Amino acid sequence: MSNADISFTVDRDKLAAEITEQIxxxxxAGKLDTQLDDFMENEVVPAWQANSPEDTGEYKESVxxxxxxxxxxxxVGSSNGYAHLIEYGSEDTPEFAPRAxxxxxxxxxxxxxxxxxxxx
Amino acid sequence: xTADLYDRKVTPAEVFLRAWLIPLATDPALVGSQRWAAGMGxxxxxxxxLSGPTDLISDFPTVRVHTFAATYxxxxxxxxxxxxxxxxxxxxxxxxxxxxxxxxxxxxCDVLTGPREEPYGAESVVVRFICEYDLELRFxxx
Numbered sequence: 296m297s298n299a300d301i302s303f304t305v306d307r308d309k310l311a312a313e314i315t316e317q318i319x320x321x322x323x324a325g326k327l328d329t330q331l332d333d334f335m336e337n338e339v340v341p342a343w344q345a346n347s348p349e350d351t352g353e354y355k356e357s358v359x360x361x362x363x364x365x366x367x368x369x370x371v372g373s374s375n376g377y378a379h380l381i382e383y384g385s386e387d388t389p390e391f392a393p394r395a396x397x398x399x400x401x402x403x404x405x406x407x408x409x410x411x412x413x414x415x
Numbered sequence: 416x417t418a419d420l421y422d423r424k425v426t427p428a429e430v431f432l433r434a435w436l437i438p439l440a441t442d443p444a445l446v447g448s449q450r451w452a453a454g455m456g457x458x459x460x461x462x463x464x465l466s467g468p469t470d471l472i473s474d475f476p477t478v479r480v481h482t483f484a485a486t487y488x489x490x491x492x493x494x495x496x497x498x499x500x501x502x503x504x505x506x507x508x509x510x511x512x513x514x515x516x517x518x519x520x521x522x523x524c525d526v527l528t529g530p531r532e533e534p535y536g537a538e539s540v541v542v543r544f545i546c547e548y549d550l551e552l553r554f555x556x557x
Contacts, residue, residue, distance in 0.1 A: 379533060383481075383545055384450060386536035392465045392479070395547065399466035399477040 322367035331364035339371045343397035347381070354381055358393075371397075423554035425469070426519035428476035431552060432462045434513040435504055436480070439496055451483045451541060458484040458493040467549070473522065474552045482530070483541045494530035494544030501526070501548055522551040 321327060340358055347355040354375045362370040373394075375381075384390030429448045436446050439460065446460045460482050467476040482497045484490035503509075505524035512518050527547040535543040 383479075383533045383543075385534070386450070386452070386539045390450075390463060390465075390479070392463075395477060395479065396466040399549075 325364075325366055327367055328364035328369075331367065331369050332360065335360045335364070335369050335371050339397060339401060342400050343371060343373075343393055346391070346393035346396040348391050348393075354378065421471075422557060423471075424557050425474045425552050425554045426513055426517060428464045428467075428474065428478050428550060428552060429462050430513050430515075431511060431519050431521065431550075432478060432480065434519075435511050436460050436462065436497065436500060439493075439500055451481075451535070451543075453540075457541065458482060458489060460493075460497060465547075472554060474550075474554070476550050476552065477527070477547065478550060479545055479547045482544045482546075483535070485541060487532070487542045490532070490542035490544050491530070494546065497544075498526075498530045498546050501546070505548075519552065519555075522553050523549075524551075525549040 340360065343358045344355050347358065349355065354373060354377070357373045357375040357378070358371065359373075360369065361372040361374070362368075372378075378394075380388045381391045382394050383392075433446050433448065437443050440446050440458075442456065445456055445458065446462070448462050449455075451457075451459045451461060460480060463479050463481070464476045465479055467474065469475065480497055480501070482490060482494040484493050501524065504521065505526065508521060508524070510518050510520045525548060527549055528545070530544045530546045533543055533545045535541055
């Protein structure tokens with residue numbers, strides 16, 4: 296390259312902003328909702344159930360996708376009437392914490408889990 | 416019989432947090448990791464490690480702190496003190512001397528859930544608030 300040349304480089308910040316904008320537009324348009332539904336159904340629900348007490352199996356079976364993905368947001372939960380007692384424990388129920396354990400597995404609400412690796 | 420072990424260890428999260436919360440209590444027995452039962456005294460704080468990964472450098476526990484008191488007003492006030500103590504930990508990341516005399520510290524403390532009431536049992540005469548945090552505790556040489 297001679298002194299008369301002008302060199303150019305990619306503007307990383309501008310490019311990152313443009314990509315982020317594209318991703319946000321796709322999420323808002325629901326283009327990733329199918330993937331999120333699949334993730335919740337096939338990864339989060341089984342992880343939650345794996346941390347659930349068996350007993351009658353009623354609680355474990357109640358864990359489901361409660362809010363299908365819409366605009367990149369969805370929710371998994373239990374509609375069982377005593378779910379809060381299983382989660383937090385009571386004077387005669389151990390603190391099983393299946394919700395918190397599942398949440399920790401998936402970095403507290405992100406589709407990116409860390410499976411024993413550092414989060415930060 | 417001896418076996419080779421990793422030459423670094425981390426203070427268990429429950430031990431670390433109990434030591435940090437004990438100054439809130441009038442008696443060290445009022446901070447523990449056992450479920451509250453009649454006769455244990457109030458207000459009582461229970462610390463539980465729920466989950467979290469670990470590697471060769473750090474432990475990343477998710478912890479839940481339960482605050483029990485006799486009335487809603489007392490429980491809300493004591494839970495607020497619990498949470499503010501945890502916020503102080505998050506801001507200053509101070510050294511904490513645990514019961515064994517070991518000095519431990521955490522590298523980070525993130526709030527997952529601020530204080531809120533959760534029922535403890537129909538027959539119970541206590542009100543409970545809970546809050547949750549993510550910690551990073553570093554391994555140290557032994």
